[in-house]
Amino acid sequence: MPPSYSGKEEHEQRSIEHRCKLACDECRKRKLRCDGQQPQCGICADTGIPCRVNPKRSTRGPKKGLLKALRLQTAELKRRLEEGEIVQGFPVTQPSRGTGEDRINMDVLVPTFSADILLPNDSGTILRESPSSESRSQAIENLSDITLAELNQLYFERVHPFTPFLQKRRFLSWAQQPNLKGSRLSLRLAMWTLAAMMSAQYQQIDNMLYQQARKSLESLELQLPDIKAIDVEQAQAWLLIAIYELTRMHYSQGWISVGRACRLVQLMSLHKIDAVEKMTSDATLPPFTDVETEERRRTFWMAYCLDRIIGIRNDWPIAFSELVNGEAVVGEFLSEEIAxxxxxxxxxxxxxxxxxxxxxxxxxxxxxxxxxxxxxxxxxxxxxxxxxxxxxxxxxxxxxxxxxxxxxxxxxxxxxxxxxxxxxxxxxxxxxxxxxxxxxxxxxxxxxxxxxxxxxxxxxxxxxxxxxxxxxxxxx
Incomplete structure (x- = not known):
């Protein structure tokens, strides 16, 4: 092999090794600083996901022809708006104009979902018709990845400050995994419901997301899982659903949903979370990480607060006793903080x-x-x-x-x-x-x-x- 080629190969190898130390695929996708540790960086180790490094990076910048396509789409949308072809946010179905690269699918430019569908009756007035469950499910499935990413971001920016029981990094790590459990799917729908409610852009779909979340949670309950198989995400989803119902003035329904969350919290013994940590002799308990333990602790306190706020407002009985039993130390810690x-x-x-x-x-x-x-x-x-x-x-x-x-x-x-x-x-x-x-x-x-x-x-x-x-x- 010629020496020049060998030197070039060695330089490329060093360059590849240097790039490998910069960031793995997961850190690059989530725009986090990667420590470059191998075979698994620190972030991937914390979240429990595979750590992969791709030595060949794709070129930066927009793909070839993307800007031209965007200009064509903008021009077509402007023309259709001026001609009145888009009414109440719904595009009138027409064949796409042009062929090849110039063909434009306008369905991806304008949202095809709405909480209410406006239809004219025989007298020419506008009636409001609720979409069927099948159309609601189809509308949610049509949400783009960008829309779902925005809803996730809106949740942590606008909802998380008053529901601080989810850890963002942990959520993003499992939310991208395929074949999610039913409890996590329900939690995502509940998060998107509140995020849409707190957004001016997506408020027209919050009711559809809410109904899908409730349907998912109720279906999960019908499976009658073993008590030990209950996931904390199920209780978290019911808490978010309850907050949505209380905010939307469905007060009695919200109280019932809070009760469901409280019972799930009690079934999982989250009121003993700090006492359980000290009972090292119990080998049957799952090995929770510090982040998971803190999430479970915060989930208990959120259910605790909602239960008491509703009880004080209506003079109703409360679900959680401040001193549960001798094993739990919730009351002890709380009394110390109060005093x-x-x-x-x-x-x-x-x-x-x-x-x-x-x-x-x-x-x-x-x-x-x-x-x-x-x-x-x-x-x-x-x-x-x-x-x-x-x-x-x-x-x-x-x-x-x-x-x-x-x-x-x-x-x-x-x-x-x-x-x-x-x-x-x-x-x-x-x-x-x-x-x-x-x-x-x-x-x-x-x-x-x-x-x-x-x-x-x-x-x-x-x-x-x-x-x-x-x-x-x-x-x-």
Whole structure:
């Protein structure tokens, strides 16, 4: 072999090795920094997917003829708009003009789906017809990969801030795998439902996505899997569906969906997630990674919050007891956080959990006050609980007020909502005083509580002014 050829080959080999160290196919596709480790880079090792490196890269830039095709498509679309061939977002079916490379398929340019189909009746007026289940399924299957990628991005930009239980990197790793399990397919549909609802561009398909997600989840339940076979994605999907129903004012249906999610969470023993980590002798438990454990923990707390918020609003029973049993340490950790006296800033999700917990304790206080006279309990028990709850709530509110977080209310809607929940709990405590069995003690303390409740109502009004400064997509 000539020396020159050997030197060229060696140079190409070094170049290939250098490129291999830059990025694997998965990191390049997801635009992440690859550490170049072989046989598996760090990101692929964390997500548990094969790590492949392609030494031959395709040339960058648009493919040959793409710009010409786009110009032709733009011109054709403009012509058809001017001639009125596209009505209400639906293209009129006509043969494609041109042949060969100039042939244009206009069906890919204009969406062919809508939540409602407009049809004229005999009198010439427009009627609104709901699409059939078959047309809904077909419309969703026609969504392009770009549309689905945008819905995924919209979810993590606009929905994840108030439903922070999914880890983005882990989701993207399994979402691209073929032959997904039914629970993960249902979760994707639920995510797309909320993402479409929070988008001006895709709001016309959120109802179709919602119905498909519910159909998928109900079909999953009919399979009657073994309790150990329940996936956390199934509970997460029901939580997202419940939020959609509550937001769309299907309140009773949303409450039922929250109940389904809570039961699934209980079946998976997510309320014992931190206690289970310490029970190393149980070899039957699946080996969860730190990311999976944190997802399961956050899923429990999201179900916990929704359960309590709905219970406080309607004086309904709650599904989760704050102290479940001796093995679980949820109550212990929560009580420690509530009783903490340091002024350290905590995450907004933690602050919300604390305030909904105190609000649920006020709800329990009211329910006990209703039944105590039947069992002959005295007024002292009522007032001991009442003063304890009032002290706990006011101390926590003062702790939050000492932290300069008001500037973050316009960027963190969950912290804003947590502050509203705290003030609402103060008003709730004042209303519970009407159940006091002792008129004398009530007359002595009522003026102070009433003044405090009025101040809380004014504070809620002032907090609502921050809502005007939020983006419309952050108000949920």
């Amino acid at each position: 903490a006296e340091c002024d350290q800033i905590v995450p907004s999700f933690t602050e919300l959990i604390v305030f909904v917990t105190i609000g649920a304790r006020c709800l329990s206080h009211k329910q006990q006050a209703v039944v105590e006279p039947v069992y002959g309990n005295g007024a002292q028990d009522f007032w001991n609980r009442h003063h304890w709850l009032h002290s706990l709530l006011t101390q926590r509110i003062r702790r939050v007020s000492r932290i300069p977080t008001l500037s973050s209310l316009t960027t963190d809607p969950m912290r804003l909502f947590a502050n509203m929940v705290a003030q609402t709990a103060l008003i709730y405590l004042y209303r519970v005083m009407n159940l006091s069995p002792s008129d004398r003690l009530k007359e002595q303390t009522m003026p102070g509580y009433e003044e405090e409740a009025r101040a809380a109502a004014k504070e809620i009004v002032s907090l609502t002014k921050f809502v005007d400064e939020l983006s419309i997509f952050k108000v949920c």
